[in-house]
Amino acid sequence: MAKQPIRLFGDPVLVTPATPVVDFDKELRQLVSDLTETMKAAPGAGLAAPQIGVPLRVFVWDIDDEIGHLINPSLDLSIEMQDGEEGCLSFPDLVYETPRAFRAVAKGFNMHGEPIIVEGTELLARCLQHETDHLNGVLFIDRMESEQRKLAMKEIRESEWFGIATENGLNPSIKVSPHTTFGLGF
Numbered sequence: 001m002a003k004q005p006i007r008l009f010g011d012p013v014l015v016t017p018a019t020p021v022v023d024f025d026k027e028l029r030q031l032v033s034d035l036t037e038t039m040k041a042a043p044g045a046g047l048a049a050p051q052i053g054v055p056l057r058v059f060v061w062d063i064d065d066e067i068g069h070l071i072n073p074s075l076d077l078s079i080e081m082q083d084g085e086e087g088c089l090s091f092p093d094l095v096y097e098t099p100r101a102f103r104a105v106a107k108g109f110n111m112h113g114e115p116i117i118v119e120g121t122e123l124l125a126r127c128l129q130h131e132t133d134h135l136n137g138v139l140f141i142d143r144m145e146s147e148q149r150k151l152a153m154k155e156i157r158e159s160e161w162f163g164i165a166t167e168n169g170l171n172p173s174i175k176v177s178p179h180t181t182f183g184l185g186f
Helices: 026-041 121-137 146-158 160-167
Strands: 046-048 056-061 068-075 085-088 090-099 103-109 115-121
Touching: 026 046, 026 056, 026 068, 046 085, 046 103, 046 121, 068 115, 068 121, 085 121, 103 121, 115 121, 146 160
Parallel strands: none
Antiparallel strands: 046 056, 056 068, 068 103, 085 090, 103 115
């Protein structure tokens, strides 16, 4: 197991749809292990493979002391919605109100290629949606109302980590999620 660096907002891998997993092998099991170790060390409630620079449809979670993983997920969502605070390890120390479905049913596979179904409400549902979004190149700020997104972008631009990311050559004005419906103003 090895802790991996987490990619920050502005890295193109975060807004690029991930590739489905086709080989359920030792490398995949190592990826799940690395994701789990990295998530726990952060600490976080979930982590998707693109967040460590691996463009595969894999994520892990740790909700209510239950650690799990899902590969090649698809989601069925309830019509009933929930509002709640949401953060992201790719947006350090920032938390925003983000609307999500109250209930999610995720279908996919475990690291051995066996089909699994994960059902959750509230926090687990939020996590399943957030991590699946990462696999689709969608960021949680893309789910916010327009005015809330504008306030979030201002706070992001003013954050210390964003300045460091920009100094390291990451420029979010170059590539943003195709689902983002506002100008970044950079």
